[in-house]
Amino acid sequence: MLSMKEKKDTSGTTGHGTLIVTWLALLFLTGLTVWIAGVNTDRHGVAINIIVASMKAGLVLFVFMRLKYESLFFRLILLLIVVTLTAIMALTFLDVLYR
Amino acid sequence: MGTDFHTNTEGRKGISSWIFSTDHKRIGLLYLYSILGFFLTGVVIGLLMRLELIAPGKTIVSARTYDSLFTLHGIIMIFFFIIPGVPASLGNFLLPLQIGARDVAFPRINLLSWWLYMIAGITAISTIFLPGGPPDTGWTFYPPYSIRTPTNVSVAAFAAFIIGFSSILTGLNFITTIHRLRAPGMTWMRMPLFTWTLYSTAWVQILATPVIAITLLLLILERAFGTGFFDPSKGGDPLMFEHLFWIYSHPAVYVMILPAMGIISEIVPTFSRKTVFGYRAIVFSGLTIATLGYVVWGHHMFTSGMSDVSNMVFSFITFAVAVPSGIKVFNWIATMYKGSVEVKPPMLYAFAFIFLFSIGGLTGLINSAVATNIHIHGTFFIVAHFHYTMFGGAGFAFFAGLHYWFPKMTGRMYNFRASTVACITLFIGFNVLYFPMFLLGWQGMPRRYYDYPPEFHWNNLISTLGSWILAAGLLIMFTNLARALFKGEKAGNNPWDGTTLEWQTTSPPPHENFAEIPVVTQGPYSRKREGQETGDR
Amino acid sequence: MVKHTDDVGAKMGMWLFLFTEMLFFGGMFLLYAVYRAHYSADFSGASSELNRVIGTFNTVILITSSFTAALSLSEIKKGALRSASVSLGITALLGIIFLIIKYTEWSAKIGHGIYPGSAYFNDLAHGKVLFFSLYFVMTGIHALHVLIGIVVFMVILFMVHSGTVRGNNFIKLENAALYWHFVDIAWIYLFPLLYLLR
Structure with missing residues (x-):
């Protein structure tokens, strides 16, 4: 099922640099979503918050959980x-x- | 390698060599015996219900007891017999054999899922003995009544919650097994069709079961704390329970029927001495049924006060399910066409399946039209329809599979004459029992009532007589199989001249299935053997 | 006995399990969506009674614990058992802090009489009843997952010390980390839905 290259990659190691950058990005997005919720109280708030949450979930899935x-x-x-x-x-x- | 899995106890003694075994064949048999135990319990309750309905008025039980009887009959038959029926027993036994593996991917999780099944079963049965008595809501647990009734709804719902775990674990085990443990050369398009349907089924189990888990948990919390999710007096919407419930429970119908179709797809080519007609069409129709089956749940709610828009959409998608189901029936018949058909017992049960399932499927189309559905919703017509699909379909296919693989599982052969008599008796009993229900439903007799006006007497009487014929058929069938278990003749490794991998190992198979893992070079039903040019028809 | 040591298979099983978890939470999100559409004013009012600062703080805690879990996997793959253990320990500790904060938050709400079944609660507007029920059930089930995760990490920590989990056999740690990341993702959605949207 897996090609040789993929096989090698799946057991690879995520570097500390990548992990730290991702962590900081997640913190930034958390700050962003709280800030948006503070200034924006109309209907668009729902969509924006869900989009930001999905971006955060994507980062966790693709980097931390190594889906990439x-x-x-x-x-x-x-x-x-x-x-x-x-x-x-x-x-x-x-x-x-x-x- | 000389010992088969019955004699190789992995160093354990007595009963613990079964209930702690991680061998998929032993677990398959554990499931088989437990499932048959629950099936017979459900049958006895069903017979009692029919006996109550033999005449108008109170016959043997009170109205309240009758409510509990049909609830228990539904819970036991659906959650403990027909949903795990084929995948967990026959599937567990055969999946690794059919793909040329030594076991499933997670043998210990496999054992755990049987334990969860048993714990759930005992929990469900315990409601009979607990103060408050068994639930009286029907197996569907619809609120708001299920929130108010003092009976043990929470305990029964919790049992269904646990068996959900068991079902999920089996599903993810099978998917991982099929992805990771196929024998060399066993490509996706060389997999036996039973394995393919187990694969589709496993996906449905994984995608649908979590939804019922959360739904039942919310119902339990509703009863315990009054959270209000499904309680109209607190702003909740009981229809949301129905949505969530059927988001699982309709796909669950396909968990029951898909592996049954897989069994028939194995038996028909074997006894027609032909490769299967339209292998890819059967595979993809199975996947299509699984996909469409996931998005038709609303047809259970046409009269619940859903919006007209969703009535139309759900009705349309429901009609669409008939297409892939029809494809399968045509494929089986085309496989038999110009084959050299041998009517041995498994094939006879398969014939019964095709006939009964077709009636069940076609009456399903009547139900799926919104206009007629409003007339027959909640009547005996529905009861007849789902017994034709679930019992006539999945149940008869289960019996067919049991007769087909019995020699593989036990190494022994049963008496053909007795099983033929059993099959014919079952077929007659089944139709006498359930066909009058179509008429009753059309005339307007509601389901789940313990009493009826005198004009419904004749059909009810015939139906009850049918239940006794059916019970006699079951008795003959199980006696015959039980006798064969101890006194049957040696069956040989491949009594039906089957072509799939399970027939290439010994009967019963050895502890790790194959002395040497086979290398697959051709499709599952090809009758070309090495050094043999002809025979592929 | 043939030993099955198929790490890819084990990971596949874990992912499939996590997908069932997503659907499990999905059922609650569906209820949230439907009731929010129906009672948007009540949901806004009830949501503003939750403490945003506490919610944000807990989000930071959980995101950081997810980061340390990923870190411990990278470390153990390199064979650095000690730093892997430290990261694991921090992850479990952050989980415990999350639960303590959650506990104080729940206690405050219950102290004000806001819990399903109380007399005060039953007199609230319908939308508010549903919002707070969803709040308790969703965060409660999430907290249960956090608790299970903490126990699992404790066991893995013990396994690292006893040598069962090591540089060339880390699938148990990897699967535990996957589970923990899922718990994090669930919270990433719960946080805006419960605390931010008004």
Whole structure:
């Protein structure tokens, strides 16, 4: 399933530099989202906050959890989960919004 | 390597050589026996329900007891028989054999999932003896009644929560096994179809089961603390419970039927002496059923007060599921066409499956049209429909698989004449039991009632008589198998001339399945053997 | 017995498990979304009763613990057992701090009579009842995951000391770290939904 190159990468080590930069980025995004929530209280707040949270989740997934280095299969199942959750939400809201 | 897995106890003695074994074959058999135990419990409860309905008015039990009976019948049959039925017993036994592996990817987690299954089963049964009595909500646990009733809804819901874990663990075990442990040369398009359906099923188990877990947990918290999620008096929406419940429980229907279809896809080519017709079509229709089956849950809620928009959307997608299901039926029939069909017991059960499942599937189309659904929703028509798909479909396929792989699992052969008689008796009993329910439902008899007006008497009487014929069939079938277990003739390694890998090892298989891991060079149903040119039909 | 030492397989199993966890939390997010759409004013009002400073502080704690968990994996892969242990210990400690803060936060709410079932609680507006129920259930289930993670890290720490987990056999630590990162991700979504959106 895995090509030789991927096989080598999956067991590799994430450097300290990368980890520290990611950590700082996560802290920055946390600060950003709190700041946005403080100044922006209209409807767009929901979307912006979810987007920032997803960026943070992406950093954790791809760097800390090393999804960047894993085989395609792992990323595909992440996609599958996101699609599934979206489908559930969309179909439920078809009921809730039009009831 | 001379000893088979029955005699190799891995250094343990007595019962602990079974309940602590991590051998997938022993765990498969543990599951098989426990599942049959729950099945028979469910059958007895079902017979009692039919006996109550033999005549109008109170016959043997009170209305309240009847409520508990149909609830327990549903919980036991659905959560403890038909959902784990095929994957956990036959699947556990056969998956590693079919892909040429020595065991599943996580043998200890496999054992854990059986233990969770048993703990859940005992928890569910314990509600009968606890003060407050067994739940009376139906297996669906719909609020707001399930929040108010004093019966042991929380305990039963917790049992279903635990078995959810068991189901998830089996699912992730199977997916990892199929990805990591296939024998050399066993490409995806060379996998046996039963393995393919187990793979689709495992995905459904993983994607759907967590949703029921959280739903039941929220129901328990609702009952314990009054959180208000599903309680209209606190602003909650009971329909959200129905959504969440069916987001799991409809895909669960495909957890029941997909592996059943896989069994039929194994049996039909073997007994037609032909390679299967449209291998890829069967594989992809299985994946399509799993995908579409995930997004049709709303058809259980057409009369619950959902929006019209979602009624239409869910109705449309539900109709679409019929297409891949139809593809499978046509493929089986095309496989038999111009084959040299041998009607041995497994094939006979497979015939029964195809007939009964087709009736179940076609009446499903009647249900999926919103207009007719409103007429028959919550009536005996629905009861008849899902028994034709679940029992006539998944149940008969389970029996077919049991007869097909019995010689592999035990090394012995049962009496063909007795199992033929059993199959015909079951088939007659089944139709006499459930077909009148279509008529009753169409006439308007609601399900889950212990009483009915006199004009429904005839059909109910016939149905109850059918339940006794069905019970007789089960008795013959199980007696025949039990007898074969001890006194059956030696079956040989490949009594049906099967082509998949499990038939290439000894019967019963040795502890680690294969003396040497086979190298796969051709498709699963190809009848070309090495040094043999003809025979591929 | 054939020893199965398929690290990729073990990791695949862990990922699949984490995906089921995402769907488990997904059910609660669905309820949140539906009830928020229905009772947006009540949700805003109830959300502003939560303490943003505490929420932010806990987010920083959990993100940092995720960082130290990733660090310990990098260290053990290099064979640096001592620094791997230190990182692991810090991770578990940060988890404990998170729980202590959570405990004080819950206590304050309960002290004000805000908990499911109380007389005060049942008199609140419907949207507020649902918001606070969601708050307790979501953070409660999340806290349970944190607690399990702490116990798992303690066990791994012990395994590093006994030599079971080492430079060439780190899959247990890797899977534990994956689990912990998931717990972090769950919180990354819970934080804005409960504390920030008004």
